[in-house]
Amino acid sequence: MEIPKPTESELEILQVLWTYGPSPVRFVCDKLNEHREVGYTTALKLMQIMVDKGLAIRNTDQRSHIYEAAISESETKTRLLDQFVDSTFKGSAMKMVMQALGQHQASKEELDEIKALIERMERESQ
């Protein structure tokens, strides 16, 4: 069986693991609680399920088990982005980019960065 798409809660946990590296439940739970209230056993259960699903791996050498993301950040975000573009923008990533650019504030630096990327793409497509 393939590794399933992470749920909303699982994605929150993955973000913590991606950002801070392998961590015990207590740490992840504390990080989650910076944004919303999550009980300790709730976080524990979610992380145990993530191991079952293949979304995380854990080291049980210590009493406090250490959990680590089992799927890569960039590949996962690529996949989620693909699915989101398919379902919401009927597969047109450019339509989505246009909408994102239109509705979000961007700094001059960011805009320059995107322009540079576009120009690089144009050169490569020749």
Added chain:
Amino acid sequence: MEIPKPTESELEILQVLWTYGPSPVRFVCDKLNEHREVGYTTALKLMQIMVDKGLAIRNTDQRSHIYEAAISESETKTRLLDQFVDSTFKGSAMKMVMQALGQHQASKEELDEIKALIERMERESQ
């Protein structure tokens, strides 16, 4: 929250209603079946639930009820995009744009369009 976020199935139905306008269940069901198998009563039930949730409205004058999207396409996509950016890219729309540009093929026309949009934004931000 007033009107809830549409589910995956509900979004599929909304796409049909946005594209083709007010439609009976039979028509929507046929459109869904161009992409995946969906039973008639399944589509019916989903659309009835959408009316309950305020995602759609229906006209019951005729025997075949006519369903219509109750939420606007652009506002809904804006909202879904916001939530997706928050959950997957921690609120950085620009990071997502960069990733989308990097991973998807774009035609020269599309890239030009995006460049024009960026230049317009740069002018406006001065």
Added chain:
DNA sequence: AAGTATATACGAAGACTTTCGTAATTGCAA
């Protein structure tokens, strides 16, 4: 009028997600 096709109404099953209570286990400290 009778029978057939099509539509709606409704309930419930099954899968999935999230949450939490409780028991069992382990480490530490008085």
Added chain:
DNA sequence: TTGCAATTACGAAAGTCTTCGTATATACTT
């Protein structure tokens, strides 16, 4: 050692989403 704090294990409840079977109602056809 005894008791307390922290951890894991586990089951189950509650909510949601999707699917479908069946009953009922309505129109059409012959």
